[in-house]
Amino acid sequence: MKVKDFINGQFQGRHNNLIFYTRGDNTYVRRYAIPGKKRKWETEGRTPKQQAVAIRFKAVQVFYMTFTKQVSPEIWRAVAKTVGRHAPNVFFSRNFHCFGEEGQIADFGNFMFTDGTLPLPRNLKVSGEGPLFKVTWQEERMWKTVSGTDRLQIGVLYDNDSRIPRVASQVKGRRGELHGEFTLDESIGKKAHVYIFFCNETGTRFSACRYFHVKINS
Template structure:
């Protein structure tokens, strides 16, 4: 799962930074110690709610609402910018799984929204999935230098 996940996040150093902050020597060790109980060998994620797409020291998002229309999804959150580890300019990221592809994490990263916007409407690629396929979404933030990230927050639509 680690190799597939790494392909999904590309050059983002989410787990390397989190591992360093927590005293782990390897990012994959932290990923597996965090998510190992959420994975079934050969099947992928079974416990989507407890799976972590991201870890970090920025303030975590608090999702206040979701709406779905086809493959268009709107997420609303509390911006948390009055917290010391949050900025209105933090970048928005959304990781996701199709319910039918539990071994295939995906990431939307070039989203033109920021934490201070308190909402975003995104288009999830259909991925040749049937209309209405449940989506498991993970909202998280990254700072402007992509040197710090927040823990992800889960929702399903």
């Protein structure tokens, strides 16, 4: 076994049938599967609780893969880089609890469509009857971490198709303008969970998101 940090007691490696590994400041232990020996769930079957967890686990994996293709592969990579972890693992740790036992998102309000180091503007608001919606905000900060050219972005999960993450079309707005707009596709659905976030001009830094639920009344 390799001692990774003797002072803090962090270990890494295998001892008998146990594997020790670290993630950040935490040390974890898991059993090593003995070749040829079946695990308990393989011989006795999974319990209902284990089945539900397996469904949720698979659902989060599939959702993340879809997110990288439909939205962006860079958002969660940027988050992961700041904490020294892999992007899928960070997304999983932030959002697993938001998925229900049937594999669909059950807690849209706490779901993190995005995260990041770029600050969100204050007092974000959405208005409009749809399919065109207006977004307004306040921003008096003159920090080095923000710029007036930061771009408004809109993540979307339609009520009737929430397994597919999307970005809204025809999004306009820069941080310094204090307002923007976006359009939803009413051919997909009349109601949608909307996640407002910002990215810098080069698309390398992103903000956390603010959640709204909107309806197209036209």
